[in-house]
Every structure is written in C-alpha cells, then in structure tokens.
Amino acid sequence: MTTTPVRRETRSLTARQRLGRLDVKLSPYLYIAPFFIVFGIVGIFPILYTAYISLQDWDLVRNTGEYIGFEHFTWVLQDREFWIALRNTFSIFLLSSVPQILVATFIAYQLDHNLRAKTFWRMGVLLPYVVAPVAVALIFSNMFGDKYGLVNTVLNDLGLNSILWHTDVIPSHIAIATMVNFRWTGYNALILLAAMQAIPRDLYEAAAIDGASSLRRFFSVTVPQIRPTLIFVILTSTIGGLQIFDEPRMYDQTGTGGANKQWLTLTMYLYNTGWGKFDFGRAAAIAWILFLIIVAFSLINFFITRRLVADDASGGKR
Amino acid sequence: MVAGTAAFAIALTGCGGSSSPEGSSSADGDTTGGEPVTLTVATFNDFGYTDALLQEYMDANPNVTVVQNIAATSNDARTNYFAKLGAGGLADVEAIEVDWLPEVMQYADLVEDLSSADVEGRWLDWKTEAATDPDGRLIGYGTDIGPEAICYDAAKFEAAGLPTDPAEVASLLEGDWAHYFEVGEQYQAGGGGAWFESANATYQGMINQVAAAYEDPDTGEIIATDNAEVKDLFMQVTEAAGDLSAHLPQWSDDWFAGLAQSEFATLLCPGWMLGVVQGAAPDTTTWNVADVFPGGGGNWGGSYLTVPSSGENLEEAKKLAAWLTAPEQQLKALAAAGTFPSQTDALADLDAINAAFASGDSPTKAEYFNTDSLGDIFSSRADAVSVAPFKGEFYFQVNDIIQNALTRVEDGSQDATTSWDQAVAEISALG
Numbered sequence: 001m002t003t004t005p006v007r008r009e010t011r012s013l014t015a016r017q018r019l020g021r022l023d024v025k026l027s028p029y030l031y032i033a034p035f036f037i038v039f040g041i042v043g044i045f046p047i048l049y050t051a052y053i054s055l056q057d058w059d060l061v062r063n064t065g066e067y068i069g070f071e072h073f074t075w076v077l078q079d080r081e082f083w084i085a086l087r088n089t090f091s092i093f094l095l096s097s098v099p100q101i102l103v104a105t106f107i108a109y110q111l112d113h114n115l116r117a118k119t120f121w122r123m124g125v126l127l128p129y130v131v132a133p134v135a136v137a138l139i140f141s142n143m144f145g146d147k148y149g150l151v152n153t154v155l156n157d158l159g160l161n162s163i164l165w166h167t168d169v170i171p172s173h174i175a176i177a178t179m180v181n182f183r184w185t186g187y188n189a190l191i192l193l194a195a196m197q198a199i200p201r202d203l204y205e206a207a208a209i210d211g212a213s214s215l216r217r218f219f220s221v222t223v224p225q226i227r228p229t230l231i232f233v234i235l236t237s238t239i240g241g242l243q244i245f246d247e248p249r250m251y252d253q254t255g256t257g258g259a260n261k262q263w264l265t266l267t268m269y270l271y272n273t274g275w276g277k278f279d280f281g282r283a284a285a286i287a288w289i290l291f292l293i294i295v296a297f298s299l300i301n302f303f304i305t306r307r308l309v310a311d312d313a314s315g316g317k318r
Numbered sequence: 319m320v321a322g323t324a325a326f327a328i329a330l331t332g333c334g335g336s337s338s339p340e341g342s343s344s345a346d347g348d349t350t351g352g353e354p355v356t357l358t359v360a361t362f363n364d365f366g367y368t369d370a371l372l373q374e375y376m377d378a379n380p381n382v383t384v385v386q387n388i389a390a391t392s393n394d395a396r397t398n399y400f401a402k403l404g405a406g407g408l409a410d411v412e413a414i415e416v417d418w419l420p421e422v423m424q425y426a427d428l429v430e431d432l433s434s435a436d437v438e439g440r441w442l443d444w445k446t447e448a449a450t451d452p453d454g455r456l457i458g459y460g461t462d463i464g465p466e467a468i469c470y471d472a473a474k475f476e477a478a479g480l481p482t483d484p485a486e487v488a489s490l491l492e493g494d495w496a497h498y499f500e501v502g503e504q505y506q507a508g509g510g511g512a513w514f515e516s517a518n519a520t521y522q523g524m525i526n527q528v529a530a531a532y533e534d535p536d537t538g539e540i541i542a543t544d545n546a547e548v549k550d551l552f553m554q555v556t557e558a559a560g561d562l563s564a565h566l567p568q569w570s571d572d573w574f575a576g577l578a579q580s581e582f583a584t585l586l587c588p589g590w591m592l593g594v595v596q597g598a599a600p601d602t603t604t605w606n607v608a609d610v611f612p613g614g615g616g617n618w619g620g621s622y623l624t625v626p627s628s629g630e631n632l633e634e635a636k637k638l639a640a641w642l643t644a645p646e647q648q649l650k651a652l653a654a655a656g657t658f659p660s661q662t663d664a665l666a667d668l669d670a671i672n673a674a675f676a677s678g679d680s681p682t683k684a685e686y687f688n689t690d691s692l693g694d695i696f697s698s699r700a701d702a703v704s705v706a707p708f709k710g711e712f713y714f715q716v717n718d719i720i721q722n723a724l725t726r727v728e729d730g731s732q733d734a735t736t737s738w739d740q741a742v743a744e745i746s747a748l749g
Contacts, residue, residue, distance in 0.1 A: 141571060
C-alpha cells in the first residue's frame with residue numbers, strides 16, 4: 001500500500017532533491033573520510049610496507065633489499081634475546097597494569113564520594129601524568145641507583161640489605177613498573193571516575209534501602225555499571241603496557257636493557273635492531289611479531305574481562 | 319626518550335664545556351666574488367665552531383653563507399646521518415664521530431674523496447689512516463682526538479703513601495697494565511680504597527691498544543672468540559677488578575656520584591674527560607693529570623668532517639671543511655670547547671695549547687688540575703699513540719657484548735668464565 005506513493009515520489013525527484021538525498025546518504029562518510037585517508041597514509045601504508053621490508057635483507061642507506069622470504073622471522077624466533085624480551089615485557093606489563101587498575105578503581109571510588117575540595121583531589125591524582133616521562137624516568141632512576149640511590153639508602157638505614165636494582169631481574173622490573181604506575185594510575189582513576197559519576201544515584205539508594213553494604217554496593221552496582229569503561233581502560237593499558245619503551249630505555253645510561261638483558265622489552269629490542277644495528281629487515285619482522293602478539297593478547301584480555309565482569313554483574317545487570 | 323640520554327651522551331663524546339649558541343644564519347647577500355652559496359655544517363655536542371669563527375670564513379669568502387646545525391648528541395647525529403645518507407638531505411659538511419666511522423666506511427662511495435695535496439700530512443698518521451678506505455680515498459678530515467693520560471687524586475695518593483707530584487706519578491705508573499694493577503695493590507696495601515672505577519672503562523683502554531682485536535683486517539671476519547689476546551685481557555681485567563675496582567659502570571648515576579665523592583683514585587683520562595671530571599666534582603681540588611698511560615699510548619674518541627656526495631656545492635663544501643680543520647681554526651675550537659687537535663702543526667704549538675687550557679671560565683682546566691702544562695701532557699700523550707685499532711662492520715656489536723660480559727662480572731651476577739662463555743656464544747650468533 002504505502003510503497004506505491006513512495007515510488008512515484010522517487011520518479012518525480014528534481015535534480016536538486018536528488019542532490020539533497022545524496023547529501024544525506026554520503027555526507028557522513030565524507031565527514032569521517034579525512035581520518036581514514038590520513039590513517040591510510042600514516043597507518044595502513046607503513047604497516048604494509050613494514051611487511052614488505054620484513055621479507056627483505058634491507059639496506060637502509062641504499063634503500064634496496066634482497067628478497068629472503070621468512071628468514072628474519074625464523075631468526076628472531078630463535079634468538080635468545082627475543083624470548084627474554086618477551087618475558088620481560090609481560091612481567092613488566094603484569095607488574096604495572098594489574099596493580100595500576102586495581103588502585104585506580106579504588107581511588108576513583110573514593111573520589112566519587114562527597115569530598116571537601118573535590119577538584120583539588122581530582123586534579124591531584126592527575127599531576128604525575130603531566131610530568132614528562134623522561135623526567136619521571138630521570139628522577140626514578142636516581143632513586144633506584146644501586147649504590148647511592150635514595151631507596152637503597154633508606155633500606156640501609158632501616159638495617160636492610162641493598163637491592164641490586166640494575167642487576168637482578170625482578171627488582172629491575174619492579175622499579176620500571178613503579179615509574180609506569182606513578183604516571184598512569186591517576187589518569188586511569190579519572191577515566192573510571194567519569195564513568196562512576198554517570199551512574200544514576202537512585203541505584204545506590206535502592207541498594208542501600210535493600211540493605212546492601214558499601215562493599216556489596218561497589219561490587220554489585222559500581223563495577224557492572226562501569227564495565228564498558230573498565231574494558232576500555234584494560235585494553236588501552238594492555239596495548240600501552242606491551243609497547244613499553246621510555247621507562248626501560250631511560251633506566252640506565254646505555255638504554256640497551258642491561259648487561260644480561262634484564263629489562264630489555266620488545267620495543268627496545270625492536271629499536272636496538274633498527275636504529276642500533278641498522279638491520280631494518282629484521283626490525284620490521286620484530287615489529288610484525290609484536291603487532292600480532294598485541295592483537296592476540298588484546299582479544300584474549302577483551303574476552304576475559306567481558307566474562308569476568310559479566311559474572312560479577314549477574315545480580316544487577318542493566 | 320633520546321633527550322634523556324643526551325646528558326650521558328654529552329659526557330660520552332666528551333666535548334664538554336659551555337655550549338655555544340645555535341648556528342645563526344646571517345643572510346646578508348654580499349655577492350662579490352663567485353656565485354653566492356649557502357653552506358650548511360652539521361655538528362653535534364660542541365665542536366667549538368663559534369659564530370665568530372664561521373663569520374671569519376664568511377668575511378674571507380663574501381659569496382659564502384655558512385649555517386651551522388647542532389645536534390644534541392652524537393647518537394642523534396648518527397641516526398640522522400644514516401637515514402639521509404642514501405636518500406639525500408644531509409648538510410653540505412657533516413661531522414661524524416670515530417665511534418661510527420666504521421659504519422660510514424661501508425658507504426664510503428656515498429661521500430666525497432677529500433684527499434688532496436694541500437692537506438697531505440696535516441694530521442697524525444693514524445688519524446688519517448682510520449678514515450682512508452681500501453681504495454685510498456680519504457672520506458673525512460680529522461677534527462679532534464682523545465689522547466689518554468691518567469687522572470689521579472693526589473690526596474688519596476698521599477694518604478696511601480704514594481708520590482703526589484705529577485712527574486713522580488708518571489714514572490711510578492710507567493709500564494704495562496700488569497704494572498698499573500700492581501701499583502693499585504700497593505695503594506690498597508697503604509690503606510687506599512678502590513684503584514679504578516670499573517673493569518669496563520679499564521678494558522676499553524686496554525683493547526684500544528690492540529691493532530686487530532675483533533676482526534681480521536683483511537677479510538673482515540670476526541676473530542674475537544679465537545683471539546687469545548682478547549680473552550687474556552678479559553681475564554686479566556676481571557681478576558684485577560675483584561679487589562681494585564669501585565664497580566661503578568661508567569656514565570651511570572652511581573658513577574657520577576662516585577666521582578663527586580672520590581670513590582676511586584685513578585681514572586683513564588682523554589683530554590675531553592677533564593671537563594667531565596670538573597663538572598662532576600666541582601669542589602674537589604686534588605685531581606691531577608700524569609703524563610703516562612699503561613701499555614703505551616691510547617686514544618679514545620674524536621671526530622671527522624665529511625662531505626656527502628649528494629650535496630649541491632661539493633667544491634665549496636670541501637673548501638670549508640678543509641678550512642675548519644686547519645690547525646689555526648682547531649686551536650680556536652680547542653679554546654672554545656676543549657676539542658683537542660689532531661693536526662700535527664697544532665700539536666707542535668705547545669704554547670697555544672697550554673693557553674687554550676688556561677682560558678675560559680674560572681676555574682679553568684689548568685687551575686682545576688693544578689698545572690699549566692696540560693698542553694704539554696696531552697701533546698706528549700698524542701705522540702705516544704702508535705696503534706690505530708682496526709674497527710670493522712661488527713666492531714661495536716662485539717665490543718658491546720664483551721662490555722656487557724664485563725658488567726655481569728662487575729655486578730657479581732656471574733663469574734668471569736661463565737660470563738666469557740656467554741659472550742662467546744653471543745658473538746658466534748652475530749654473523
């Protein structure tokens with residue numbers, strides 16, 4: 001019934017009307033096109049070109065290469081340093097991201113209460129984020145000096161032994177994770193706080209009337225309500241954590257990851273291969289391996305987080 | 319992230335002292351005599367090429383405008399150099415450091431041959447030889463060098479019953495490395511503490527006296543693991559370091575703190591190290607320099623000027639590079655930035671070098687190190703350098719592996735044999 005008049009209308013469209021329709025249909029794509037064009041140039045193209053270079057014995061200076069197939073990939077996967085770097089990357093990632101998100105959620109929950117001088121506290125947690133990473137690294141590597149560092153001096157004063165921050169594996173990871181946490185905890189707390197503020201207050205009131213304790217309200221109301229934000233925060237810190245570079249590179253004077261590669265991360269391994277040894281074919285192969293690892297790990301994390309938080313939410317699902 | 323390494327890298331490549339302002343471009347188009355050209359000179363840290371010095375060249379060559387670009391560190395300059403060497407876009411005159419000279423030598427065909435009758439014999443032989451490729455092309459004009467002497471803390475020497483006068487210390491330390499370590503034991507027997515800073519720095523001084531340490535000069539093959547000399551030095555230095563070392567990795571925060579607190583008694587001192595010592599321990603008055611170096615002479619660091627073939631004004635660029643590296647100009651650069659000359663005529667002019675060390679901000683180097691003959695000392699040290707170690711494609715990767723192995727012994731995480739074996743495995747995987 002109703003289709004007939006519409007069809008008649010279509011037939012009788014003027015050129016101007018047609019343009020108008022096109023406008024409505026195409027405009028959104030046009031408006032987002034600049035991003036995708038720029039992304040294609042600076043994102044997709046380099047990724048594909050990196051794949052091309054990773055199959056070549058590449059000479060950066062002469063800009064020429066010789067096709068060698070997957071030789072770089074097999075070499076990298078057999079290299080001891082690669083596996084050490086992978087271990088370090090995950091170790092530093094876990095030591096930083098896990099406590100960071102737990103603490104950030106806790107801080108955000110506290111800031112969500114009615115505090116005096118709210119803005120002061122909220123700005124306060126963001127302050128470390130404003131400090132340049134290099135400055136953070138300089139300050140912290142001074143604190144974590146083996147002989148004259150502040151931390152060891154305090155430990156000695158307390159009658160404890162010095163910790164060899166630049167020799168032992170785990171202490172070096174803890175020191176680096178500390179820098180990362182210092183910088184990112186407040187930032188994540190603010191994002192989570194924004195999500196918490198968007199939770200309707202009547203949910204809390206209803207829960208309180210039902211007799212839910214503060215702890216119960218947190219797990220049954222707050223956590224399920226901020227689930228999308230929590231997933232976002234976990235994903236970005238996964239991607240960021242697996243690409244960690246500034247802090248470990250600034251951790252000692254040479255920036256190559258320690259005498260026994262104690263804190264060599266994957267991105268440092270990539271950088272050392274590319275800009276240290278000028279072996280861009282191999283560096284490109286590492287870049288691709290790193291890319292695949294991050295994609296795989298982000299997906300795993302995404303599903304785990306969704307499942308975990310969903311289970312918690314079984315009671316108060318929206 | 320590179321900005322932070324800058325602080326260390328400045329120390330690494332040495333050219334300390336007050337940094338001169340960025341190269342300014344005076345664009346007054348005085349066009350008398352020849353086509354007007356603008357030449358760019360790219361340097362790093364502080365080469366001592368002041369605006370006044372460049373203006374001098376522009377006054378003498380009115381058609382030329384010289385613009386200097388200064389990179390913060392040698393590492394920045396290296397990255398930039400190789401990113402653009404093939405693609406084009408480098409400055410007309412590009413400074414390179416001896417550390418990455420072997421890498422530049424692989425692309426010797428992309429830079430101009432600078433050899434000419436005018437500059438023949440201008441530099442110390444070994445300085446020129448290192449920059450000459452197998453076809454006899456000279457790819458860089460030498461600027462400065464880093465002849466090594468021994469810096470020592472006279473107060474510590476006195477407390478341990480050793481002589482304190484520079485001349486007496488020089489004769490005390492005269493000999494090979496074994497003798498240097500023996501004196502260290504004497505020093506400790508007299509109640510002294512650590513004799514030197516780290517096994518790493520000491521090994522660097524030792525290996526730089528070996529003509530062909532890691533690679534076969536003829537074939538370029540890696541011979542480090544078969545070369546008994548390398549292993550012997552490794553074992554000798556790690557054994558000595560057990561008692562004598564302060565275990566402070568060079569350029570680390572602990573190292574600077576250790577220097578400030580006089581943790582060790584002696585230090586291998588290239589000319590540019592004077593500024594580092596003075597900067598790290600400004601309140602100490604007891605550092606002196608002795609005209610001696612274990613095992614003969616040794617050189618650490620130094621730079622060259624190259625002319626990339628992709629430039630547009632090759633002839634003018636060569637002229638400028640030749641002028642900048644002439645002895646007269648190098649002496650002015652020494653006064654401005656402490657870059658010690660590699661030119662034989664400049665080295666012969668002891669009065670001028672002494673005067674350069676005694677100029678600048680107070681306390682001058684001469685005052686700080688309690689002598690007005692720093693020029694005599696370092697010229698004599700430069701004369702003592704007889705070996706230009708062969709450094710090929712893999713030199714720095716191999717050296718890096720061995721340095722890491724030394725660090726593992728120094729920090730106590732491995733014993734010397736385990737560490738050496740690991741280094742051997744890593745070197746074998748290089749190829």
